[in-house]
Amino acid sequence: MVFVIDAQVAGVSGDMLLCGLVNIGASRSKIIDGIHSAESLCKDVKVKKIDFLDVKKNLVQATELLLDIDDDIQERKGAEIKEIIEKSVEKLKISDQAKIFAIKTIETLIRAEAKIHGESEDSVHFHEAASFDTVVDILGTAIALDDLGCFDDDIVVTPVAIGGGTVTFSHGISSNPTYAVLEIFRESGIITAGGNVKDELTTPT
DSSP states (O other), rough: OOOOOOOTTTTTTTHHHHHHHHHHHHHHHHHHHHHHHHHHHHHEEEEEEEEEEEETTTTTEEEEEEEEEEEEEEEEHHHHHHHHHHHHHHHHHOOOHHHHHHHHHHHHHHHHHHHHHHHOOOTEESSGGGSSSHHHHHHHHHHHHHHHGGEEEEEEOOEEOOOOOOOETTTEESSSSSHHHHHHHHHHOEEEEOSSSSOBBBBBO
C-alpha cells in the first residue's frame, strides 16, 4: 500500500497530521493512553482533557483534537523534550520503527533550532515548541502511524503549502514560513508550495 499525505492546500502541523490519522482509523485509546504515559515524565504538566472529536470542516467530516493542558513552563531545552520522548517510547508497546520515528522527529526539530540560533543541540532552548503539545504531536503521531501499519507502507507527500505573510512569535515578527520550518525543509528535500494565503499553514512539528 501507499500512504499519501496531501498537504498542498492547507499545509500541515503536528495536530493536523495526528487528527488525520485518527480520522482514517488509528486507535484513539492507544494514543490517549500513550500521552498520559508521557505526562508522568513531564514535570509540572497536567493533561486535564484529551479527546478526538468528530467535526465538519467545509461540510466535510473531519477529526479535531481537544487538548486542555496545565503547563506553565514557557521555555524548555530541546534536550528535555527529547528525553521525555525517549523515555516514553520505551514504556510503550510500539514497534522499533515507531520509536525511531519519534526520536528522529524531535532530533530534526532540535537540529533545526540549533542551526538557526547558532547553538549546540544540547543547549538550544525551545519556546513555542517547549510546551507538552510538542510531545503530544510527535508521540501521538508515532503511535497512530504504527497502529495503522504505515511504517510497512510507502509514505509519500505532495508539495507542502507553507503560506506567506508574517508571523509573530517569541523572536518577534518574522517572514512566514518561520526559520525552523525553512531549515527543516532545506534538510529534508521535501518540495514546498507558495500561494496567496497570508497565514502560517505549516508548523515545525
